[in-house]
Amino acid sequence: MARLFFLLIALILTHxxxxxxxxxxxxADALWLSVTTVTTVGYGDISATSWQGRLSTTLCLYILAISLLAQLAAEFFEYRLKKRDDKLRGNWIWSDMNKHLLIINTPAENSDAYLERLIGQMRATPKFAQLPLQILTRNYPKGLPRELSAHSVVHYNGGPEHAKSLAAVNVNQAAFIVILxxxxxxxxxxxxxxDILSRIQDxxxxxxxxxxxIADxxxxxxxxxxxxxxxxxIRAYPELLVRALATPGTEVVLENLFTHDESNLQRVDLDFSHILWKDIITVFMDNDFGIPLAYIDAEGVxxxxxxxxxxxxxxIISMTRAGCTIPANTLRAAFARLQTAADATS
Structure with missing residues (x-):
C-alpha cells in the first residue's frame, strides 16, 4: 500500500x-488542479486547454492516478476490516501493551464463568482497576464472550509453550502475570x-x-x-487469587485457614453484652487465645x-494456632470483670 501511495504522489507531481x-x-494552481481532478471533485475553476495539457491529464490522472486512488481506498478499508477481525479473533499483536496484567491459560472447565468472576474481581480491586488486561489462550479463536469484552479485556490466540506467543503478549513489559x-x-x-516460568525467565x-x-x-x-x-x-473462589496477587503473602494466611497445619478458626459460644471490640481482643491476646475476627448475634456474623x-x-470467631483450645469459662470470667468495671465507671 505504501508503494501505491508514493506512486500516486509521483503522478500528481508529474501532472x-x-x-x-x-x-x-x-x-499552487497546478497542484490544486491535480488534486481536485484525481479526487474527482472537479470544481472546474481551472482546467487544461492545450492538447498537451489535456493529454497529460488523461494519461496521468484519468487513466492512472484515479485508478490508483480507488485501489488505495479499497486496500485501506480492507486493512481496517482485517485489523478489526484480527483484534476480535486474538490474532493482533498489541505492540504498545505495557504495565499490563497478563493472564496465561484458561481453566479446562467452565472457563467463561470463572474468567468473568476473576476479571470482575480484578476490576473491582483499585490496584488493578485501570490496568490493561490481556489473556493468552487458545480457547477463544472466534473472539471473547461479551461478558469478558465488557471489562475491556483483549486476548491473543496462542499457547504459552511457544516463546513467540509469550513475546507477542509482551511478558517482559507486564506488571503482573497470572499463570492458571x-x-x-x-x-x-x-x-x-x-515450563512457562522457565520461558518467561529466558x-x-x-x-x-x-x-x-496442584501438588504442595x-x-x-x-x-x-x-x-x-x-x-x-480454588475455582469456586477466584477472589482469593485476586487478594493474593494484590497483597502477596495473604495466600499463606488464607490457605492455612483451610488446614490444621498452622492456623485454625474456632468458634466460642458464649453470651456477652455491650463490650468494646478492642477489649475483647485484649482478653483473647492476654490469654493466648488467638485473634478474634468476628462476633455472632441474632442478625448474623x-x-x-x-x-x-x-x-x-x-x-466469637477467633483465629488460633494449631492445637489451641479456648475454654469458654475463662472468657466468661474475663468478660464479667469487664462488665463489672464498666458498671463501676458508669
Missing part, C-alpha cells in the same frame, strides 16, 4: 509539472506451569508472577523458577468491627 509547463499555471493451571486437579499442570520479566500449584511438593520448585506467589487452584464498637452477641 502538476506538466500544467506549469504547458498551461503556464502557478505551482490448565487442569485444577491434574498434577501434570505443575510441569506445564514450570525472555526476562520484572512482573509480579502468581501461579497455581512443587511449591518451592515453582518459586525457584520465578513465581512470587504460589496458590492452590459481623467481621472485623471497629475497635470502639460496643457489641453484644452469642459467640
Amino acid at each position: 502538476s509539472v506538466a500544467m506549469v509547463y504547458f498551461e503556464n499555471l502557478s505551482w 493451571a490448565r487442569d485444577g486437579s491434574d498434577p501434570l499442570s505443575d510441569s506445564l506451569t514450570f 525472555i526476562g520479566s520484572s512482573a509480579t508472577i502468581l501461579v497455581e500449584c 511438593e512443587n511449591r518451592q520448585r515453582l518459586q525457584r523458577a520465578g513465581a512470587d506467589v504460589v496458590i492452590r487452584p 459481623h467481621s472485623n468491627p471497629a475497635a470502639l464498637h460496643s457489641g453484644s452477641g452469642s459467640g
